[in-house]
Structure formats: structure tokens, C-alpha cells
Amino acid sequence: MNAAELRKYFPILDQEVNGHPLVYLDSAATSQKPVQVIEAVNEYYQKHNSNVHRGVHTLGNRATDLYEGARDKVRSFINAASMKEIVFLRGTTTALNLVAQSYGGANVQEGDEIVITYMEHHSNIIPWQQLAKQKGAVLKYIPLQPDGTISIEDVRETVTSKTKIVSVMMVSNVLGTINPIEDITKIAHENGAVMVVDGAQAAPHLAIDVQKLDCDFFAFSGHKMCGPTGIGVLYGKQALLEKMEPVEFGGEMIDFVGLYESTWKELPWKFEGGTPIIAGAVGLGAAIDFLNEIGLDAIEQHEHKLAAYALEKLSAIEGFSIYGPPNGSDRAGVITFNLDDVHPHDVATVLDAEGIAVRAGHHCAQPLMKWLDVSATARASFYVYNTEEDIDRLAASLLKTKEYFSDVF
Known part of the structure; x- marks a missing residue:
């Protein structure tokens, strides 16, 4: 099934914005949702809504x-080895914070090293x-x-025997760079460090095999892969998760509560305090079915x-600067750019008037913006429902944008 045929499953795309057919090029921020996901969540609330695990009635069991x-x-x-290695959380940000607070809090000491890259999203920096x-x-x-890539030689020089954690995004949300996670993981393990992967931009677009990658933790969000907002996943190797302490406490994650001491449920529920994100998980399951x-x-x-x-199309525009790997085969479906003498927010505003949705700003990657020596960029990001015709519309509208600002100034 090609992209034009897939579009029929995304009702939001069948509309006009500012008098033009919508071209949605902001899937790196959040993807649109197919009817299969919308209907799965709707059916859950209409037919099965109940709290989970504790009930003995029919709806609770469903x-x-x-x-x-x-x-x-x-x-x-x-391709995780066990369901015990899959923790449902609010999203990638929550998952990375859990690893930092729980694993990092127990295993990182004064003088130890934590290694990341300049391209990381703020959620994998802060x-x-x-x-x-x-x-x-x-x-x-x-x-x-x-060109915005990582060399293995630089990884070897940066990671040392003092390194306890290496945390790298698999795909850059700005550059589109696809990082060699398997190789980086080997270097981390050779030095006794654990490997954490921000998979927010990878899971929607690449086949992921955490056992092949051999990473210790892998985090991703449902809303970037056709699923609902508010649901995400932390994968962790079972042996590591078993030793980690929860960072949220309360109902659902407890086994026994006494007046002064409590014990936790087994994996993965000890990390899922409170009523879990049930409808979100149902929607994520439907999204996975759709992507599969x-x-x-x-x-x-x-x-x-x-x-x-x-x-090819956009590079032909005079004064057009593109950031990241120069070949389409070396990057994910993200094109981040600037148009000479036109602020990215102005570019996005004019494109919106043409019915084209792109993102403008620092993309939650301010250290990377500093490395690129820019304050902001515009970004077009593609997914299963985008076509070459969408890119033609983008190119034509960028030419109009350039002409408009040339006339103004």
C-alpha cells in the first residue's frame, strides 16, 4: 500500500487549512492518527472501560x-526478551528521567562520567x-x-573507564542522523558503562531489535508512531530493572503496605504507580498493529x-541551507533548513498560509543550535502518509516565501 492509499486512514488530512489542502510535515513533533487507533480507543471507552489488575468483574478482566x-x-x-522488560509510562521524557533518577541515582558517584552528544533533545540532556x-x-x-554525524573514533576517545552511562538518541529530531547505536553500545560495554537509547524518533520509522542493539535501556513515545499522546515505553534489561527502585509510589505498584514499611510488585508493575494509562496503551497496541x-x-x-x-528539490532553491547528512539514504525523513535572510518563524507562517504545516524554532535542541551557529531553524518531517507531491508543494511555497520577502526588503 503506497502513501497516497494510506492517507485515507487519516481523517485529519482530509481538510483544507487557510483555503488550501493540508500538507502535514510535522510528524517529528507528533504523528497523525489512523482510524484504527481512534476506533480502538473509542471502543475501549464505550465497551471495556475499567481499572486494571485489581478487579474481579468482567469489565476489569477485559x-x-x-x-x-x-x-x-x-x-x-x-523484540524484547520478556514482558517484564516493558514499562508503560507517559512518554520518552518520563522514561529517561526514570533511568536517570533510579539507575543513575544508585550507580553514579562523584567523579564518574556521563556521556551524551551535542545533538540530543533536551529530554536527553537535562x-x-x-x-x-x-x-x-x-x-x-x-x-x-x-555533516552532523558521529564518528566511532570520537566515541572511543570520549567514553572511558570512568564512564558509567552513555545516552544517545538513535535518530536526531533535527538532523535526521541515524546513529550507529550497536557500535556505540559495544564501546560503552567495553568500558563498563550502560547504554541508554532515546528512541523517540527511531521507533516510528525503523525496525527496532533491542536484543540485537544490546542496549540496556530504550525509551520511546506512542504519539510519534500513530498512537495516542500520553503513553510511552521504557524497555530495560530485566536484570537491571530488578535492581532499580521506583521513583513514584502509591497504588498499583505496591505489594504490601504496613505502617512503616512497604514492598513493591514484581516487574514491570513496580514502576507503574497509580492508575495506568490504559486507553493509551490500547491505542498504542492498535498503532503497532497498523505499522506492522x-x-x-x-x-x-x-x-x-x-x-x-x-x-534534490529543496537544494535547488537559491539561498537554501540544509543541516545534517547530505544523502537521503543516510538520514531519516527529516529536513531541517533555513532560508537566507528569512527568520524560520516567518517561513513557517507563510507556509501555514499555504496550508503547509512545518515546525520552526530550536526543536528542543538548543545545544545543537549553538553547534550549528543558528538561533533557530525550520523543519519538515515526513511519515507514512506523505508523498512527493507534498514536497513539490513545499518547494513551490518556499519559492513564494523567498520572493515575498525579497519584495518586502
Whole structure:
């Protein structure tokens, strides 16, 4: 099934914005939702809504089966060894904070090193900054190559025997860079460090096998992969999760509560305090079914093709600057750019008037903006429902934008 055929499953795309057919090029921020996901969440609330695990009535059993069934779909989707390794949380940010606070809090000491990169999203910077401050640890950055990629030589020079945690995004939300996680993980393990992967931009677009990657933790969000907002996943190797303490306490995650001492449930529920995100998990399960039907390999090929086409079309525009790997085959479906002498917010505003949705700003990556020596950029990001015609519309509207500001100034 091609992208034009897939569009029919996304009702939001069948509309006009500012008098023009909508072209949605902001999937790196959040993807649109197919009818299969919308209907799954709606059906849950209409027919099965109940709290999970504790009840013995029919609706409680149905809701529990749906919730735990979604967990098993996630396990299979990323090829985890056990459902005990799949923790449902609010999203990637919450998952990374859990690793920093729980694993990092127990295992990082004064003088230890935490290694990340300049391209990280703020959600994969700030938790480590805070941990380093709390523990007196050293936060180090793997440098970037001029094209926004990472060299293995630089990884080897940065990660040392003092390194306790390496945390790297698998796919850059700005540059589109696809990082060599398997190789970085090997270097981390050779030095006795654990490997944390921010998979927010990877899980929707690439086939993920956490056992092959051998990473220790992998975090991602449902809303970027056709699922609902407010649901995300932390994968962790069972042996590590078993030793970690929860950071949220209360109902659902407890086993026994006494007046002065309490014990926790077994994995993964000890990390899921309070009423869990049941409808979100059901929607995420439906999203995984949808993506599996298309095929992650097909999605990856489609985005490489769109990225290559966009690089060719947009590079022909005079005064157009593109950031990240120069080849479409080396990047995910993200094109971040600037138009000479036009502020990215002005670019996005004019494009919106043409019915084209792109993102403008620092993309929660201010250290990367500093490295690029820009204050902000515009970003077009593609997904299963985008076509070459969308890119043609983008290119034509960017030419109009350039002409408009040339006339104004």
C-alpha cells in the first residue's frame, strides 16, 4: 500500500487549512492518527472501560487483558526478551528521567562520567545535567562531524573507564542522523558503562531489535508512531530493572503496605504507580498493529526516498541551507533548513498560509543550535502518509516565501 492509499486512514488530512489542502510535515513533533487507533480507543471507552489488575468483574478482566495485550505487542515490536522488560509510562521524557533518577541515582558517584552528544533533545540532556550536579559527576559530549554525524573514533576517545552511562538518541529530531547505536553500545560495554537509547524518533520509522542493539535501556513515545499522546515505553534489561527502585509510589505498584514499611510488585508493575494509562496503551497496541501491517522496512524505504527527493528539490532553491547528512539514504525523513535572510518563524507562517504545516524554532535542541551557529531553524518531517507531491508543494511555497520577502526588503 503506497502513501497516497494510506492517507485515507487519516481523517485529519482530509481538510483544507487557510483555503488550501493540508500538507502535514510535522510528524517529528507528533504523528497523525489512523482510524484504527481512534476506533480502538473509542471502543475501549464505550465497551471495556475499567481499572486494571485489581478487579474481579468482567469489565476489569477485559481492560486488564487489553492493557497487558498491548504490553505484549510492544515486547514483540522491539523484540524484547520478556514482558517484564516493558514499562508503560507517559512518554520518552518520563522514561529517561526514570533511568536517570533510579539507575543513575544508585550507580553514579562523584567523579564518574556521563556521556551524551551535542545533538540530543533536551529530554536527553537535562536529566543527565541534574544527575551530574547531584552526584558531582562529569557530563561529557561526543563531538559531531561537520555533516552532523558521529564518528566511532570520537566515541572511543570520549567514553572511558570512568564512564558509567552513555545516552544517545538513535535518530536526531533535527538532523535526521541515524546513529550507529550497536557500535556505540559495544564501546560503552567495553568500558563498563550502560547504554541508554532515546528512541523517540527511531521507533516510528525503523525496525527496532533491542536484543540485537544490546542496549540496556530504550525509551520511546506512542504519539510519534500513530498512537495516542500520553503513553510511552521504557524497555530495560530485566536484570537491571530488578535492581532499580521506583521513583513514584502509591497504588498499583505496591505489594504490601504496613505502617512503616512497604514492598513493591514484581516487574514491570513496580514502576507503574497509580492508575495506568490504559486507553493509551490500547491505542498504542492498535498503532503497532497498523505499522506492522505496513512493515517497518517499507516505512524506512519510503522515508529514505522522500528525504532524497526533498534534498534534490529543496537544494535547488537559491539561498537554501540544509543541516545534517547530505544523502537521503543516510538520514531519516527529516529536513531541517533555513532560508537566507528569512527568520524560520516567518517561513513557517507563510507556509501555514499555504496550508503547509512545518515546525520552526530550536526543536528542543538548543545545544545543537549553538553547534550549528543558528538561533533557530525550520523543519519538515515526513511519515507514512506523505508523498512527493507534498514536497513539490513545499518547494513551490518556499519559492513564494523567498520572493515575498525579497519584495518586502
